[in-house]
Amino acid sequence: ALGVIRTLLEAGTRLPLFEVFSTAHLQLAMQVSGKRLMDDRWDRYQSIKRHDLVDPGTMPVECTVRVGVDAVEERLSDVRAILDFFADRLKVTLKDQGKRHDLVDAVFALGDDDLVRIVARVEALDAFLKTDDGKNLLAGYKRASNILKAEEKKGWKGEGEAELLPNASEPEVALHDALRLVRAPLANALKAEDFTAAMQELAGLRGPVDAFLDGVFVNSDVAAERDSRLKTLAAVRDAMGQVADFSLIGG
Numbered sequence: 001a002l003g004v005i006r007t008l009l010e011a012g013t014r015l016p017l018f019e020v021f022s023t024a025h026l027q028l029a030m031q032v033s034g035k036r037l038m039d040d041r042w043d044r045y046q047s048i049k050r051h052d053l054v055d056p057g058t059m060p061v062e063c064t065v066r067v068g069v070d071a072v073e074e075r076l077s078d079v080r081a082i083l084d085f086f087a088d089r090l091k092v093t094l095k096d097q098g099k100r101h102d103l104v105d106a107v108f109a110l111g112d113d114d115l116v117r118i119v120a121r122v123e124a125l126d127a128f129l130k131t132d133d134g135k136n137l138l139a140g141y142k143r144a145s146n147i148l149k150a151e152e153k154k155g156w157k158g159e160g161e162a163e164l165l166p167n168a169s170e171p172e173v174a175l176h177d178a179l180r181l182v183r184a185p186l187a188n189a190l191k192a193e194d195f196t197a198a199m200q201e202l203a204g205l206r207g208p209v210d211a212f213l214d215g216v217f218v219n220s221d222v223a224a225e226r227d228s229r230l231k232t233l234a235a236v237r238d239a240m241g242q243v244a245d246f247s248l249i250g251g
Contacts, residue, residue, distance in 0.1 A: 001089040008115050009093075017086060017113040021079045029075065083113060090115060099126060102250050109245035117193060124195035125244050133203040140209040141246045144233040147218055151230055162231035165224060171215040172232065175208040179235050190242060198243050209236055 008015055087108045091101045099122055107121045128134040152158070164176050182201050189197040218233065220226045240246050 001086055002093065005086065005090055005093055005115060009119060012116055014114055014116055017083060017115070018079060021082050022075070025075050025078055086115075090118070094119070094122060099123075100250075102248055103129075103244070106244040106246060106248040109248055120193065121195050121244065124199050127196070128199035128203070129249070131203070133206045134199070136210065137202060137206045137240075138246060138249060140206065140213055141237065141240055143213050144209070144236055145247055148230065148233055148237060151219075156227075156230060158227075158231055158234045160231070162228055162235050165228055167225075168228070169216060171208070171211040172229065175205075175212040175232055175236070178205055178208040179232070179239060182239060186239065186242065195243070202240060202243060205236065205239070 007013070087104065091104045094104055095101055103122050103125050104118075107118050107125065110121075112118050112121075129138060148158075162176065162179075164173060168176070182204060186198055186201040189195070189201055212232070216229060218226065218229045220229065
C-alpha cells in the first residue's frame, strides 16, 4: 500500500481507488464462481460511487440478483476496508512529511478516493490553518458547530435555507451576505481543484462569522429569530464542509 501510494503521488497519477478495488474484487469473485456479468450490467456496477455504499439497496438490481444482496454487501464492506487501510497508510506517509493526521481524516471524510486530489486538499488546508484567518475561522466553526449540535439534540431540524427577518441585526445581514457572495467562487474553485483559492474564499467568512458569534444571541426566545440564526450557522457549517470536515480537526 505504501508503495502504491508513493508511486501515485510521485507520478501525479489520478486513480479512483474505489473503482479499481471494486472492479478487481468483483472480477475475481465472478471468476471463482464461474459467473460473468453482461457488459451493460458491469458498466452500471462500475458507475456506483463510494458515497452510495451506505446501503446495498442502492446497487443496481442486476448486480444484486446475479451475486446476491449478502454477497454484494460483503464485497462493498471489503472495498471500504481496503480504502480505510489506504487512508491509514496515507496518514503514515503524510505524517512522515510533517502533515497532521487529523487533516487527512477531515479530507477523507468527504468520500474522495483520488490520492493526488486528497493530498492537494490536505496541503492547502494545512497552509490555511497556519494563518490567523484559518485559526480563527476554525475556532468560529467549532463554536457554531457546538451550538448546532446542542439544538439538534433537542430536535431542531433546520429545514430550508436561512432567511433574514425584517428586524435582522447588522452582523446577521453581513454574514448572510458573505455566505451568498462566497457560494459561486467557492464552487468554482473546488470544481477547478484550486484548493488554495477555495481556502481563500473561506477566509472571507472569518470576520462576518466572528461578528455574528460575538454580537448575536442565537438562542432567542423568539422562535423565528432563533430558527433564522441557527440556519445561518448551519449554512456556515455547510459551506466549510465542502472543503473538509472541520469537526475532525483538532485545535
